[in-house]
Each structure stands twice: as C-alpha cells, then as structure tokens.
Amino acid sequence: MTLGQGHGPDPLLDHVRAETYLRLRAEAELRRVLALPRDDATNDDDEAEELTAEHGLRRHSVVAQALAQAGAIGRGVADSVTEELAAALFARSRVGGSDMADVLRPERHGQPARPPAGPYLAVPVGITLPGGPGSGLAEVQLFALVIAPDRAILTTAGRLRNPARKPVRGRRSHHAGLPFDGPETPTGTDDRGNSYTMYADSSSSDGDGNWTCLLSLSPIPQPGARWLELTMSPGSPPVRVDLASHGAGGGPAPGPAAAASPAERMVDTVAHRLLHASLTYPDDDVSWYDLSEIADIVTALDAVGALGAARGAVGRLVTLAGRLRVRIPPALSAVAQPAGLPAAWQNILENRDRGDGPTGLASAAAVLPELGGTRFVLAGMRSGAAGAVLQALAWGVPQPPQFTFFTDAAKQWSWTARDDKGRWHVATEGSGSSSDRHAEMELELAPALHPDARSLEVTVTGPSGQVSATVPLDWWSEQ
C-alpha cells in the first residue's frame, strides 16, 4: 500500500506546511465571509455568485478532508481546523446552531464498526410471485438472499396494489401502507427444521407504486444449512433457496488491488461523477456541472506538494470537461495539460446514447472482498433500456466527514462495471440509507447494458484499493 492513502499522514509530505496552508485558508475564508453583507453570508441562493458562509464552510471541510486523504495532514487536524472555522462562524452568527451542534456532537468522530468476521454469502433467488392477499402488493420479486455473520437479508421489490401519493421510506418501518408491516409476515424453514420469521428491515416506495424492501430473517441461518424455503404469504407455495451450492468455497477471494494515489482517486471520482451525469441528465447537458470544488482541492494539493501523479488525472478531467462543454476553472488548467481519456471512458462516451439495454431482473448476487474495513455485497439488479440499478449492501461504511455529504470529491467510493460484451459502465450511489454498522444503496449504472450481456464485472475503488466481483446476468422478467 502506498503511504498516505487515506490512512494517516504521509511521512514524505511536509505536514507543517500543509497544516499551515489549511489554517491560513481558514483565516482567508473567515475574512471572506465577514466581508459579505450579513444577508449574503447566510442567504442560501443557488444563483448567488459568492459562496454563503455555510457553503464556504463545506468547501473548506472538503479541502481539509482532501488533504487528509492525501496524507498531507492527519484526519484529526483536518477535523479540528474545520471545527474551529465552524465555531468562529457560529460565534459571529454566520452559520446556524445546527452546524455548530454537529461540530459539538462527539459521536460523529466514531469509526464505523468493522464488518463482523465470518462467512458472507450471496445466494441468487430470482423469482417473481403474486402478492399475497392482504400484503398490499400486486407482485413481489425476490432477488437474492444475503447471509452475513450479523444479519440475513432477502432483497425484494415489487408493485403496490394501491400506490401512495407520496414517497415513503422507513427503517423497521411503521409507515401505514407498506407491505410486511402487519401480523402476517413471511416465514421460512430450513432443511434442519429450523423456523424463521421475516420483517421489513427497511422499505420504501416511490409514489408510483414501485416498492423495494430489505427483509430481515430471524434468526440468522447457521452455516451448514443446505436450503431454505421461504413462504411469502400464507398459503402461497414456498420458494426454495439452495444454500449448499453457493457456499463459501473455492478458496480465498482475491484481495484488493492497489489503487491510484489518493489525490488521483479524488480527481478521477469527480470525473466519474461528471461522466455519469452526462449520461443521465436530459439532453446530455451537463454545462451546469460545477468543478470549482475539485479545483479548490487541486489548488490545495498543489500548494502543499501533494498533487504529484494526480496531474495526469487532472489532465483527464480537463479533457473530459472540455468534451462535455463544462466550464473548466483556471486552477485546473493551470496545473495540467489536457490528457487522453482512458479507454473505458471513451467506451462509455461512445455508448452514451444507446437505449438498447435488456429489460429484466437479475439476482446479480456476489460478495466483494473486504476493502479497507468495508464489505460490499451485491444483491439484485433491474435493467432497462437506458441503464440499470444494482442493489448493494455494505458493512463498515464510514460516515462522510463533517459538512461533506453532498460533495462529489469527498465520495469514498467510485464504481465502474464492464459487461461481458465489452461495454463499460459507470455507477453512482443513488438512494440508500446507513447506520454505523450497515448501509444499503442503489447503484445507478449507465450507459445501458449490452442487450446480450450475460455477466457483469463490478469494481469498487476506495481509499485503500479496489476490488471486483463478477455477477451472472440470468434475466427473469416481471410478471
């Protein structure tokens, strides 16, 4: 592993210089905010030319975390300097109490629980059933069963009989109208005679009648169970899930491959986001995309001598932005010449307008190797003409650093995929939820899968490397 890849200060970098840069940046930011008329400093107007105090604070936090990711400073220094700026702004009524409250909330510093040790299993199910009477569902699709040391989850989706007008999301939901909240919940048995109950761990509907749900099995099936039979509603035929043929055999999974430098990864992550946006926004118009944040990061990395090999990534980003007619901040152009795009990006751009994706559902079940204390499991896909959505479960996902939740450059993970017909895809995390132990997310893949694709290699890149898994695409259709 390269020193400083998000795991602490890089001894090869000048930490005093980097911390001084960050602290002087905070001073400049405070001066900038104090020079704004008070209304401008707090008015959250997207059209405003000047960043509000709150946006400036977020921007500063992003830069601080980027320096930490690059190993130029410690994470504690990054947090402290950001928190001090937040406190300075709060003490002058330039940011609200909620921002300050977040700063003072000590539990936010907590590290996520590591994924529990033990086997992780992802078993395809792949069937659509009619919704049971009283379930509220017209149909229910069972994608995959994931059995981990601390939870067992059946990923499901379906159509509501009576769609609500408003989207609803719930964890251990008590929202009226969502299926599997009533007394008649699904059940299961295994080959050893053990009985299981299932309850909605989290569920949501989009208001158009589409419903997704993670059903939690209790107790967790023990290793050695050969099969499970799941009964989704009273009187319906059970669905047998073959566990034995999907045991954790075949030797150890390959570990993480080395990733690019942290700085390079941050820049490439933004490029991936831009690439994805260009595929998914109407008319492919992403001229609105704002690169000023990554420009600030690049400026900071360059100033403290931590940009290094990431200049190549900046060059790629500059080329991509130019191709997509996105405004390129001078700070980016100043540090790197436009560079050639990777073959994968070229492939994605060439296929951007295709609408020939297969329409169907796939179990797409696979366990990825643990990556830097985080474990991802893939558990279901729905594909359409323009793209696909892949369901992922995760353990040990760190909380985003303070004030950086909405920023592309601070994203921990970058997802790419390549189908067996050679078509590349880029994915971003769509809707999801997380706690300090678990996370669930929908990965939105674009462009469309190749119509004849039969498998998909999915790769996630994070601070400590990248891991991949290949999922078969055994399509089945909705009823």
Next chain:
Amino acid sequence: MSNPEQPAAASPPWWALLPPAQTGVSCGEHTHQLHWIDGSLIALDHPDAEGERVLAALGGDRCECIDLVESWGAHGDDLEVLAIGPRSAADKLTIGPGEIEQLQGGGMWRPPAHGSVLSFARLRPHATLPARLRARLTPHRATQSRVSAFFSGSHIAGSGSAFVISGPRTPGQPERDAERRAGLLSLLALGGEFQFRLSATVAAAWADGGSRAGDAATRRPALVAALAGRVAPAAAAWLGTEPDLVDVVPHEGPDWGRLQATGTGSERKVSVALPVGWLASVWAAGLAVTAGHLIVAVTEAAWPDATVLGVPEPGADPVTLKLRAADGAWTRQPGAMQ
C-alpha cells in the same frame, strides 16, 4: 497573584495595557461578578474560590462562577481561543448566553461523565428525569441528516431528543474535544473585553517566556494562523492592500521583527515577522495600527499611558511613540519622542 506568563525581562508584563474588566454572570439564583485584573480572572462573590473548587472536585456542588474561572484557567494556553476569538476590535462576536442556551437546548452535548467543571455542559437542565438516571443518558439528536438512529435500549421520549440508556463510560478524545470547545464558547460569551483578555492570555503563554514557549515549534501552524489572522488585516488596512497579500510569520529573536513591502497600490505585497507576544502586548490592547504607525512593541506601560515602538512605513526603522488611552481609543501624546 503572580502570573507565570510575565517575561523575566524588564519589558512590561503583557497585561500592562489591558485595564481591569468586569461582568455579571448568572450563578445559581444570583447574578455574580467576574473581575479580570492583571492577567487573572477572579470570582468576586466567592472569596474562598479555591476551597469551593476543592470541594467540587470531591463531589460537592458546583457553581457557574467557579466553573468559569476554572475554565478560564484551562483555556489559558488553548490555541483554539485564537482560532475562534476576535481578529480586531471591529470583529464583533455575537455569541452570548442565548446562543449557549440554544446549543444546550439542542441536546447534543453529553453530560460530563467525569469531573467536568463546565457549567454549560449539563444535560437539559429542565429535565425531570431522576438525576441518577439522567447521568446514564446519552442525548441523541432527534433528526440526523443521513444516519438512521437505532435505539436498542429503553426509549424515552423527550422534546426534540431521544435518549438511549447506556452504562458508565469514560470519555474519549472526541468527547473531551467537544466539551472543551463548548467551554470555550461559554467563555467567549462573556463579552468582547474578556475575549481580548483571554486571547492575550493564550498568546502570552506561547510567547517567549510563556509557559508553552518550549512547545511553540510543534504548534507553529496554529501560531502562524493566529498571527496572520490579526496582523494581515491590520497591515493591509494600514498600507491599502489586501490581507491575502500580507505574508506573516512568527519572529524569533531579541529584536522587534521585520516588515517589508514590494509593489504598489492594492497589489502591494507585504512580508511581516512579529513575535507571538505581539498579540498579547500590542494587538490585544488595540494598538496594532495607531497614529499612522504599525505598532511593533511596547517598551513602557502604565495604563492609560504607553510608550511603544511604531513603524511609520515599510522599510523604515521603528520610532518611539507616547500614547494615551481615552474613551476606548489610543491617541498620540504631544511631545512624544521620535
């Protein structure tokens, strides 16, 4: 009371140009007076403050006055004071008891799980839960932006907060940081006069002869920022340039420092080296730019009179000025030496 930050040299003590200050604070059912003089904060209504502190440390009742005095001492070398506190007289901090109450009301501060002295770090003072139960409760914000809260223990509804029963716990660094920062905000809420005096106290601790002078090299980035955040705006206004064009570094050595400028007009670049002690003896007293000079040192002080060294322009040697404070401003006295 002697002050350990006083330099051994013959130069005036850092507080010599800071007159006494006083403010009222809520202490139990009463309004008590806190008095600052000669570098120390005193709780006037608690003549046996030391005894009260000992009793409190042994588990006795605490009071706000004693807590604040103790907190003042705890933050006497806290560089975060300089990161949050005022940069100039025009930089008015608006934080007051209302803002402190607002933060308390949010329920985001854990109750001190050890012998904390911070009066404001208490858990929702109006809660009606039994004290022994309260001591085991951890407040959680009711709304979290992304994280779904799990409540595995008994769930007790609160107004805007939920509480999870937890066992006794030892505070970690994050808790201590949050508590320390909350304490600092409470001190800053005492008002402008106290903000400058606390800032001066911290600067003196890190200046030559101060209690933390030996550690200054390890905290150089924070000291650079503390100096730059105060010197740059002052020098920029003095020379008609932008603060971002003023480069500031801490000066080490027996002389006053260095001041150079290149270029002209609003693009004039300035390079300044001043000792950290400048913050305590010059800046905190409101002397940074006085009578058209950048004041770089105090040579004699007997409030309200001062004799200082001031640089009339970049590149020039400093001259001696005699100043007098009146109505909150320093004015040059007739007959002052050049």
